[in-house]
Amino acid sequence: MSHSVDIAALANLLQEAAVKEILPRFRNLGSGDVRMKSEAIDLVTEGDEAAERLIKANIDAIAPGAVFIGEESVAADPALLDKLAGADLAIVVDPIDGTFNFAAGLPLFGVMASVVAGGETVAGIIYDPLGNDWVIAERGSGAWMCRPDGTQERLSVTAGVTVENMVGVASAGFYAQAERRIVMGNMAKVRMATSYRCAAHEYRIFAGGHLHFLMYQKLMPWDHLAGTLIAEEAGAYAARFDGSRYLPAHTNGGLLLATDRDSWEELRREVFTV
Structure with missing residues (x-):
């Protein structure tokens, strides 16, 4: 791929954020650790913010010069989102997708990152902290389930039905x-x-x-x-x-x-x- 981002390193960074900042807080959030954003079903937790800080602090080593666009960074600075379309290279991160579930103690949340080059998505990673596995795709190379023991399985959607x-x-x-x-x-x-x-x-x-x-x-x-x-x-x-x-x-x-x-x-x- 021409985007020059080490996808394995990015995948490992998502795992590191989960191990250090997300999992220790799961079912362990204090009363002040969850806040409402736009409405009662739109939440942010200390886990979201801490995980995004960790990823952002380490992203330049993986994707030098890339524009970093994280959900919580954009919440703090909405103008950041406008940089995505014109960026030569951008890393887009959702530190905890499924924050409502995470805050409710439901084990259904993930960490996501995508690589955008020249206005196109060229790679994507979805990490499941509880299953400790990744689903990863690079454009033109298929979609893969990657397990921590190094094994990989190619993914395919099911057949169409009525x-x-x-x-x-x-x-x-x-x-x-x-x-x-x-x-x-x-x-x-x-x-x-x-x-x-x-x-x-x-x-x-x-x-x-x-x-x-x-x-x-x-x-x-x-x-x-x-x-x-x-x-x-x-x-x-x-x-x-x-x-x-x-x-x-x-x-x-x-x-x-x-x-x-x-x-x-x-x-x-x-x-x-x-």
């Missing part, structure tokens, strides 16, 4: 109420639609062949760049609701991923049109 047999993830919380009613009514057409409140694990299980679709409306890059690349490298079809490619600069327009293009078109037509 809409009434599809099981997937759909997050309808950011629709306006009238549109939400339509979409949630349409979701009765699929076999099951759920949300694990953790894009990291939703992308992992989709790429691993356990779901037929993922749908998101709010597109913050730290939530979706790594997972979308991993899903595409596992054979999925991904696009925004208008059919356009999802790129690092996009923060709206919705995102739908399916096992193949025909399934994507059918889901878009039957379920996610408002």
Whole structure:
């Protein structure tokens, strides 16, 4: 790859942040360690902030000169997000994806990082601190489950099925109420639609062949760049609701991923049109 980022070193850095700053706080947060951001379901913890500080402090050794874009850094300085589209090289990090679960003591959270070069996502990593394994993709090289013993397994999405047999993830919380009613009514057409409140694990299980679709409306890059690349490298079809490619600069327009293009078109037509 031409992006000159040591992906193995980046993967190990995510693990280090989890071991030192995230896992010791899991089910061990004090009353002042959790704060609300935009609303009651949008939280930040001491774990998020400490993990991002550790990653940021060590990123220059792995990706010299890269723009660092972390979820908590952008929360503190929203203008930082504008640097992503024009950056020659950027590292985008979600220190704890699934903060609501983490704060509630639910073992469903992850650490994500993506490498963006010239406006394109070229690598993505999703680390599971509790399983101590990584799902990693570099563009053009497939999606891989990487275990701590060094073994690797190539991932592939499952085969397509009819809409009434599809099981997937759909997050309808950011629709306006009238549109939400339509979409949630349409979701009765699929076999099951759920949300694990953790894009990291939703992308992992989709790429691993356990779901037929993922749908998101709010597109913050730290939530979706790594997972979308991993899903595409596992054979999925991904696009925004208008059919356009999802790129690092996009923060709206919705995102739908399916096992193949025909399934994507059918889901878009039957379920996610408002």
